[in-house]
Amino acid sequence: MGLLERCQELFHTSNLYEVLGISPAAAEADIRRSYYKVSLKVHPDRAPEDPQATEKFQVLGKLYAVLNDKEQRAVYDEQGVVDEESDVLSQDRCWEDHWRLLFPKITVKDILEFEQKYRGSDEEREDLIRLYVQHKGDMDTIAAWALCFSQEDEPRLCAIIQAAIESGEVESFPAFTQESNKKKRARRKRADRERQEAEEMQKEMGLGNEDDSLAMMLKQRQQSREKGFDSFLSDLEAKYSKKSEKPQRGKKGKK
Known part of the structure; x- marks a missing residue:
């Protein structure tokens, strides 16, 4: 199942921007901030009662990877599709580790x-x-x-x-x-x-x-x-x- 289908299943919309609650014109900083806030709500450690928390968290990681890549975002904005075979999505990545690299703990x-x-x-x-x-x-x-x-x-x-x-x-x-x-x-x-x-x-x-x-x-x-x-x-x-x-x-x- 592709990213857009997973978004529809888990977040009830296949629109990547709607999942984050932002508009297609959102700046990179706004995308980053919205990704953080939404992913925090479904983080497995913070939402243990949600049986789909891990899946949602992983899907959000992939979603952000697409919107954070200028070429991938441009293709999505123009055609409404996501290249599932791109390096952005096909590489084997631990999304929890990637998330913590993006958002280190504050002391x-x-x-x-x-x-x-x-x-x-x-x-x-x-x-x-x-x-x-x-x-x-x-x-x-x-x-x-x-x-x-x-x-x-x-x-x-x-x-x-x-x-x-x-x-x-x-x-x-x-x-x-x-x-x-x-x-x-x-x-x-x-x-x-x-x-x-x-x-x-x-x-x-x-x-x-x-x-x-x-x-x-x-x-x-x-x-x-x-x-x-x-x-x-x-x-x-x-x-x-x-x-x-x-x-x-x-x-x-x-x-």
Whole structure:
């Protein structure tokens, strides 16, 4: 059974882009990120209750290999077919090992280094503006989804957004410009409570160094903001992922 048929059987669509939840115009980085997020959901270690998890994971690996190869992707986009005999698909590959090469595990040291480079960068500003527009100025949601966000960052990030509004770069949303002091205080109280809970958890486990403290903060955040934390790690793993080896050229035109 070919790749497209397997996609139909396991994911109920033979469209490779639909399996990843992206459009055919998606950039390489978006394909990579979507592949990571979808494959993570069906990873055999994370979905042991799914009897088809291993098969789905392997099919996703092959799907990504096709879309990550410029020639294979071009053939698929033009003809809607996949060359099953190409080197991309025919070579004997352990898709679990390949996946881990693409997305190495993130350590606390990686997070600390990333935070140091990320804060105040152009990338942070671009991400922040995107979140502001996407969530129409709702700072509660922006705070939950922003990478490396802490309550101490809020005045600085709000200033960046305000400057973008005043320059005409983005629309002025009432949720941001007219946010009540009550809502701001509630957000700070939540942040203080999360910090206190993390510190208590740290003491209970007898941890004391900076790495342990950060680990507890992240664990506590995972419990209280599951979606935001998953997005945080997903984006970090995508940013830290090693570039895959130069794809081998496959054969064109075979059905």
